Amino acid sequence: PSVSRYFQDRAIGQNKKLRTKGILFDSALAVFYQEGISNARLEEITRHAGMSTATFYNHFKDKDELVQALALAIGTELLTPLEERLSVDFSEIPLLVVAANTLMMNAVLEQESWGKFLVQSFYLASSSYGHVIVRMRDIFGLGVAQGAFTCILDEFLMDQVQSVMLSGLRTLDHLNHESLIDRTSENVLRLLGMTPASAKRAVGKGRALIS
Secondary structure, three states: OOOOOHHHHHOOOOOHHHHHHHHHHHHHHHHHHHHOOOOOOHHHHHHHHOOOHHHHHOOOOOHHHHHHHHHHHHHHHHHHHHHHHOOOOOOOHHHHHHHHHHHHHHHHHHOHHHHHHHHHHOOOOHHHHHHHHHHHHHHHHHHHHHOOOOOOOOHHHHHHHHHHHHHHHHHOOOOOHHHHHHHHHHHHHHHOOOOHHHHHHHHHHHHHHHO
């Protein structure tokens, strides 16, 4: 993909430490996209950033800590706008699930390197996504309380939902993104206990709410 300056732009006007982290985040994303997280070498990231390894170690103790911090940053960047956009009262929780998934996947579509990073880092840096998972589970719990979902909301189910969402991110591209996003939302709702017909209707209504 074209080299993103997302985190550098977010750090404009901030102190030098945050600006340097922004450069390292964008450089890491570019290298991870090309090489994969496991294969990427620290020297490649610092060379891409135009920094010395000594500068890197002033901010992170190793590549693993960088991955953890980047995962937390992207998770926060995805969750915060969702919370703001979805702050209106959704009386039907399935529509909230559809709207949240649609907005999240569209945001990842705009930042091409994020999807690949999220898929690769989800289990490598799982603790960094904890706040996202807790929020998802809270929303699903409301759906169960409303009677919209008939699932058993346990760790096994959450793993299944996360796998569906990661699969959607892994396959996401600009050619078929609307269909794929809708299918991902529909499959999540079905895992939560909705019938195929009810899930399909909810996807249509949920997308219409944010269009």
